[in-house]
Each structure stands twice: as C-alpha cells, then as structure tokens.
Amino acid sequence: MPGIGRFFVLPKMRKYPHRIILVDEPHLLDPFRRKENHVTVVRIGESGVVQSIAYWNPGDESPEGYLQ
Numbered sequence: 001m002p003g004i005g006r007f008f009v010l011p012k013m014r015k016y017p018h019r020i021i022l023v024d025e026p027h028l029l030d031p032f033r034r035k036e037n038h039v040t041v042v043r044i045g046e047s048g049v050v051q052s053i054a055y056w057n058p059g060d061e062s063p064e065g066y067l068q
Contacts, residue, residue: 018067019044041066 013020021042023029034040038055045051056066 010022013022029040032040032042032053035055037059038057041054041056043051043054054066056063
C-alpha cells in the first residue's frame with residue numbers, strides 16, 4: 001500500500017472489531033499458499049498459532065463468514 005494510502009486507511013482499520021495484519025514485505029507470505037483472485041484468510045488462535053487458512057473470493061462471497 002502506498003504511503004499516502006496508509007495515512008487514511010490505517011486509522012480506520014484500527015477501529016475494526018476484527019484483527020487485520022498488514023504485510024509490508026511480500027516474502028513474509030511465502031509460507032502460505034495463495035489462490036488467484038482470492039484473499040487469503042489466516043485464522044490465528046489466542047496462542048498465536050495458525051488455526052486455519054481459507055480463501056475468500058470477494059466477487060462471489062460475502063465476507064461475513066470470514067470475519068467471525
């Protein structure tokens with residue numbers, strides 16, 4: 001995300017009821033598989049361990065099931 005975008009987006013994202021991790025370095029996502037045209041949703045438990053990985057297609061699905 002360009003620097004100017006962060007100025008507007010990050011404060012709003014901090015108010016979301018769910019946690020969002022913004023990855024700045026592409027290599028940090030290398031351990032996770034990706035699916036073209038999908039958003040990778042990684043659920044992390046209280047202990048910081050990955051619980052599950054799902055792939056959301058914003059063109060076809062509501063985000064509701066992924067934000068719980």
